[in-house]
Amino acid sequence: MPEITGYAFPNDVHVHWSLMIVMYPYITGFVAGSFIVTSLHALFGKREFAPVARLALATSFCFLAVATFPLTLHLGHPERGWYVLVTPHFSSAMAGFGLLYGFYLLVLSLEVWFVHRREIVEIARASHGPKRALYTALALGSLDTSPEALEVDARAVRILAAIGLPAACMLHGYVGFIFGAIKANPWWSTPLMPIIFLLSAAVSGIALLLVLYLATCRLGRRPIVRETVEAMARWLWFFLIVTVTLELLEIVVLAYEKSDAWQIISPLLTTRLEFSFISMQMIVGSLVPFILLAVVVTMDRYLHERVRNTLSAVAALLLLVQVFSMRWNVVIGGQLLSKSLRGLRSGYEPQFLGREGILVAALLFALPFALLWVFYRVLPEPAAERPAEPDAPAAKSRPAA
């Protein structure tokens, strides 16, 4: 049994939303964040993102494929999970999940298909037997690669990206809304919650792509495009600043208002969440990467390429920890305080094995990367798009931010 400081309602001593509900917003954050990177290239003309645009789309797709797993694993009755889709109770924020998820899945799948249709057709033409049959099936019988047809593809991609961006934002903003609209819990109940979730999703998405880009370039012995790393570091820095500002503002407002909730949230942050909030989320996860990225952004011309890449990669990895800590502190932190606002339970330690344990969470996090590997086996990046040529992508425009 957990230890209680102060007085907690007797039913408030259980952490019903455990590690899987931490993983769920973490995973959907990558879905939305990666899509934002795709959009920066496809919709906002940030050409320096060209080398990671396809990777971003694939990453979003692979993380979306596993997004329902943590939810299903968490349910008391997983076999009834489909009730949410077939008999949704629309006064519940959670009932919107099926619609938002389904819609975004459709848009993203279509976009992936249109982006890769040309390669699918080319592989189908160049192969024989079952492989040919597979790729012909993947092309859905649409084997036309005339310039007109490719122009239609490009237009479809633009339209789908324009629909996909708000859909991705909605999908993740909705996750924040699930928490932000619970008036019973003062640590969750703030209209800032969906915005913080969305911005931290952008942080986690860009950070993950930066790490993936650097890692895949190094493993594939491909040159790393300086402008791409610079641009990602700059945007990462921007989203980090905005996210942490809002995260701190939320707390400062509570403290400054001297709200009744602050009486319990203050000890929550300084005792129960001392490590995960102050140390990990704010210092290791925010302050350190802020300084590292500030060096990359402001002193770029003096940095050796290896220093820039290393600083960016370390900052990105720390930001992946920051966003996980933020999810943990929201989901778990909100359940350590009792709604009596008089008591805190002792910290929550997830089990290692078991349906909602650390092992399953680690596998869940690894699964999208395995899917990504499969994705690239099936739909390899076309040689023409590889940023091998030094004059290829960026160089022409610098990000405005």
Place this chain on the structure above:
Amino acid sequence: MAETIPATGEAEAVRAVPRRRFLADALRLGAGAFVILSGLAEGEEPGEPYDWEAHRWAYLIDTEKCIGCGSCVRACKAENDVPDGFFRTWVERYVASAEASHVDSPNGGLEGFPPLRVDFAPTKSFFVPKMCNHCKETPCVQVCPVGASYRTRDGVVLVDGKRCIGCGYCVQACPYGSRFLSPATHTAEKCTWCYHRITKGLRPACVEVCPTGTRRFGDMRREDDPVRIAIERGRVAVLQPHLLTEPHCYYLGLDKEVR
């Protein structure tokens, strides 16, 4: 007349057995009827189906009367098979002075309350029974993604255990800590005001066993109901009124310390 004498004698001979049988049958019938009727409620006719439009249940807790015996918590556990460590109802103990306060509820008050020492000089102490407030604007019903949590027409908030997916959203949304996910059924559970009893004209188990009349149960649709009169004419409070959940569980003598 002469003709009638044998007839009368015959009739008496015929009637003698049925009278005894009649009395025996009457006794049997009476005993049976007593058994059946004893289970029926005031105002409910035997065989009449329960009409949920005809009632609007309400609960009144007089905190001045509670002695913290915990009978209600034990009765609830026995009646509803509440799992250990979880509570459909519990009792809180408040010990306070103008400057300080202490609140506890050891095991929900299931075994009563052991003596207590506090590090301040208390000036008042009292007990507050807690349970689901059966709110009209209830956040738990609002957030249920599959409609497993619902409010009946007679004003009781219930969970359909066959529909509940066990997501726990209602547990998070309840401001009163009244719900829990049962480790036995893996679904949300809570106080039902003993719906299986009140629809048969009985009172909730906690009300039935309360030795001091702290807990009272009434029908807002019955004009002469004492609970209705107390709520309509007296000064009553509800828990966390700023959340506007419109509880149907009312309190008398609520202190500012109680949330």
